[in-house]
Amino acid sequence: MMKRAPVFFISHGGPTLLEDQAKPGHFYNWLGQYLKDKLKPKAIVLISAHWQGVNDNHVFVDVSEKPKLIYDFYNFPDRYYKQTWDHKGSPQIANTVISLLDKAGFKGIGEEYGNDHGVWVPLKRAMMSNLDIPIVEVSTLSHENMEMHVKLGEALSPLR
Known part of the structure; x- marks a missing residue:
């Protein structure tokens, strides 16, 4: 029997996390090693609360091959707005996500969005x-209906 990949809920904080040497920083160091040495995922699909869909059941999915960084934070030192990260996206996996959403009754919408700081700061x-x-990256729904968001997560569970 194949073991299912874990699901993480990650609170990301601000861009200062990139330099954090306390417990949050230690967690991300551990997570990086865990991903590299144990999980070895084919991809990472993240739902970010910094990106919301439209209408009741529309969900955006980033289809970028090379996601740009979105600096959606304010009043931090200039060095955080100059951050770069040479990572990649996957239009193929994004299209699989869109298909799973559509199959579950959502409207998956592919968009070349990039990665907001809720994604790129902790993952970088x-x-x-x-x-x-x-x-x-995947958006949340346009509302805070918990039942619908649970259904959104269930729609993506085959990816595990």
């Missing part, structure tokens, strides 16, 4: 040596 910190793992 964790994955400096894991650049070969594609990242696909």
